[in-house]
Amino acid sequence: AQSVTQLGSHVSVSEGALVLLRCNYSSSVPPYLFWYVQYPNQGLQLLLKYTTGATLVKGINGFEAEFKKSETSFHLTKPSAHMSDAAEYFCAVTSTGNQFYFGTGTSLTVIP
Amino acid sequence: DTGVSQDPRHKITKRGQNVTFRCDPISEHNRLYWYRQTLGQGPEFLTYFQNEAQLEKSRLLSDRFSAERPKGSFSTLEIQRTEQGDSAMYLCASSQEKGFNEQFFGPGTRLTVL
Numbered sequence: 204a205q206s207v208t209q210l211g212s213h214v215s216v217s218e219g220a221l222v223l224l225r226c227n228y229s230s231s232v233p234p235y236l237f238w239y240v241q242y243p244n245q246g247l248q249l250l251l252k253y254t255t256g257a258t259l260v261k262g263i264n265g266f267e268a269e270f271k272k273s274e275t276s277f278h279l280t281k282p283s284a285h286m287s288d289a290a291e292y293f294c295a296v297t298s299t300g301n302q303f304y305f306g307t308g309t310s311l312t313v314i315p
Numbered sequence: 316d317t318g319v320s321q322d323p324r325h326k327i328t329k330r331g332q333n334v335t336f337r338c339d340p341i342s343e344h345n346r347l348y349w350y351r352q353t354l355g356q357g358p359e360f361l362t363y364f365q366n367e368a369q370l371e372k373s374r375l376l377s378d379r380f381s382a383e384r385p386k387g388s389f390s391t392l393e394i395q396r397t398e399q400g401d402s403a404m405y406l407c408a409s410s411q412e413k414g415f416n417e418q419f420f421g422p423g424t425r426l427t428v429l
Contacts, residue, residue, distance in 0.1 A: 212355070239420075246319065246406070246420035247358070293357050301346075301371060303418065305357030 205230045207294050209306035217314045222281040224309045226268075226294035229275065234296045236277040237303070238268055241291040250292075253277065264288070289313045317341075319421035321407050327427045328397055335393045336424045340409030347390050348418060349382055350406040358406055364390060365412065397428045 210225040228234055235254045239247040251262025258270040264287075268279045277294060294306045320339045328334050340347050345366050350358035361380065362372045366387040375381070379397075384390040394401055404425050408418040 207357075244422070246422045247408075247418075248420070249417045252417065295357075300416070301348075301363055302360050302374070303348075303358075304360070305350075307355065307357050 205234065205296050205298060205304045207296050207304055207306035209292075209294055209309050211309055212307065213310045213312070215312040215314055216284045218286055219283050222266075222279070222284045222288065222311065224279040224292050224294075224311065226277045226279065226306060227275050228277060228294075228296045230296055230298060232298045234298060235300065236268075236270060237295040237297075238262065238266070238277075238279050239293045239295060239305075241293065241308075243290075247293065250279070284311075284313045286313050286315065319407055319409050319419050321405075321421040321424050323424055324422060325425045325427075327429065329429050330397060330399060332397055333393065333395045334397055334426060335391050336405055336407075336426075337389060337391050338407030338409075338421060339389045340407070341419055342388075343411065344409035344419070345387065345412050346410045347384055348408040348410075349390070349392050350408065351376070352404040352406055352423070361392075394426075397426075399428045402426055402428045 206229045208227045237252045238250040241247045251260045253270045261267045266281045295303045297303045322337045348363040349361040352358045364384040379395045382392045404423040406423045408420045410416045410418045
């Protein structure tokens, strides 16, 4: 069985501050991990993914995430928050590439 | 490439009625997925197709839910005898077959059952 836990359903940061969104996964097989962003009234958009290889993954809009097997984590970071980053963020795990298991999401608010 | 489209965007129905949603994937994608998303939750996988074959349907929520993709292009999701608990956003996504490819999501259909 696979699952994802996103700690913190709501995160607020000041514009220009570090963004850290937490994701921990549970998987009995090697996981493949994804971060998606959802803006209001829009579909989910892929930010980045980890499949194999380098554990530090860079995505769009300045986001990156590091796969840490020992900590079963895949936290999302961005050095400097921008107002346009305000959205809902979802972490997801799969082992087959077919069935994706999503977390409950983290709503990011950026304070001017 | 116009992205994944879903129709309708909103549907209000009375309890007990049947509803059908349509999803048009990106044209070169042969995998198509359906998810349900309720308020405050992440997308919940329901089923997926590879071309016209429905390869996983055990996660469909009940036998009132069914999905088809008859020609391997667009897909429909039908809910029979709707219940208030079916109120949710229904998301469709598509992807290419190879590897762990990105799923491209549509904007969703919001269902409200009165």
